[in-house]
Amino acid sequence: MQTFDWSPPVAGRIVSAPRALDSLAGLLADLDLAGVVLVTSPSMARSPVFATLREQAGDRIVGVHATVTPHSPMTDVRTLRDMAVARGADGYVALGGSSVIDTAKAAMWLDLDTTRRRTVAVPAMFGGAEVTPRAGVTDEGRKVGLSDERIVPAAVVLDPRVPAALPSRLTHVSVANALAHCVEGLVGTGRSPLTDAFYLRSLALIRDGVDRLDEPGEAMSAFQSAAVLAALPRVGMAAAHAVVHVLAPLARVGHAVAHGVVGRTVMSYTAPAVPDRHALIADALRADTALDGVTSVLDTLGVPRGLRAAGVDRAQLSLVADALLESGLPGNPRPIDGRDGLLRILDHAWSGELPQDW
Structure with missing residues (x-):
């Protein structure tokens, strides 16, 4: 129980x-x-x-x-x-x-x-x-x-x-916000079978919306419901959210892009600690693995794989790390090993290339 x-x-x-x-x-x-x-x-x-x-x-x-x-x-x-x-x-x-x-x-x-x-x-x-x-x-x-x-x-x-009134490149990328809430909420602190239900249904709606991008009204409606479901549970997020809240304003990069790139990177790092949780994500996204499913969704939505492609200067990564350490190293299901561990995650988020073995 x-x-x-x-x-x-x-x-x-x-x-x-x-x-x-x-x-x-x-x-x-x-x-x-x-x-x-x-x-x-x-x-x-x-x-x-x-x-x-x-x-x-x-x-x-x-x-x-x-x-x-x-x-x-x-x-x-x-x-x-x-x-x-x-x-x-x-x-x-x-x-x-x-x-x-x-x-x-x-x-x-x-x-x-x-x-x-x-x-x-x-x-x-x-x-x-x-x-x-x-x-x-x-x-x-x-x-x-x-x-x-x-x-x-x-x-x-x-x-x-309302979202359809904006350029599709903006609205599609924005889905990364809802996706990040689901991925981190399913492994975050305070999760429960009740909160899982919100996140898993949101992931299913995101997958449906991505599959129906050629029907803008249906896709936008699916994404709107997914965003609400993903925001309601208020579960303590994993490290990616803490990184994004510092990175986005400091590097002047959009929150959605930052969530997509950093969330995918932290997800890859965290995977060995939460295999059962990632199995739920993979199932909801109809993918072989959670990382495959998230990567497929982000690629289809037009989210760049790395911060470099989003115009972030690599020199800013050390400033982000210092700011995060000043406020306290962000919690994560797989703990981050100090400044060096944080910089390693940030460096992979910048390049977009994920290692086979962290």
Whole structure:
């Protein structure tokens, strides 16, 4: 019998449909949000789905904040919060990737002691920020995590038209976020048969979505559900996540690419310690081995195998290692042997070439 202690996730209402964005007006009314600030990125603000969002929100819009950039700088978060205060907003509608949603969640976090604003999240990517109580921001170049159950969005709108409005090279690569949550969650601390169910179903949906890329609506819908399932369990992740949270802002590489490359490398390193766990991953991805399955998915999605191909300077690896050691060597099912062991993993992540025997 396996012993575990797990608290079910707290999540808001989740609405999924081929044209789910058309229900936004009714959703805002149900939540009694009379004045909202629309939050998005400059590129998303030019998309047709943003026009649909504006039409649906109508006269409830009291402001538009379309300046969100990757990694959610705290300066931008404060600008958003100040706009909400000045305009008397009682909520946010966040349309975009994890940085957009985290910016709205971080703005909520700043006001938790005074005002309880709520957020409706309309994700365009597959990082799962729409259902978690954590907002990852950057403050003076350093990654910071803000966490509180009260910042979980009150509602999530899953409309496949939203990711489909972005270039496919961006949305396809973003699936690596959900894949990384599954691979690390299945070997992470606090896992249980209950959390396994979330991750394994998410992996199956990812595999189905990859197999149906020629049907964009079906693929995007599968990836959206997979991202939510992969983010809900909140199991302690393995070393790859700790590396990515330092590497991505420092090396200025996208989180999804970093998760795909580093996750695959750490997975290869960890494999000897968790053969039973990797057998589950292989089965869910319909592959001979877990690493084969993950590599096949990442290759099909267009994720580079190495950080070098993503434009990362090899000289930055030592800076990443030092930053990780300063905060404490990341935990992993197969322990990492100090700075040398960490640099070896980073070096293979950079080249994309995995050794036969670690």
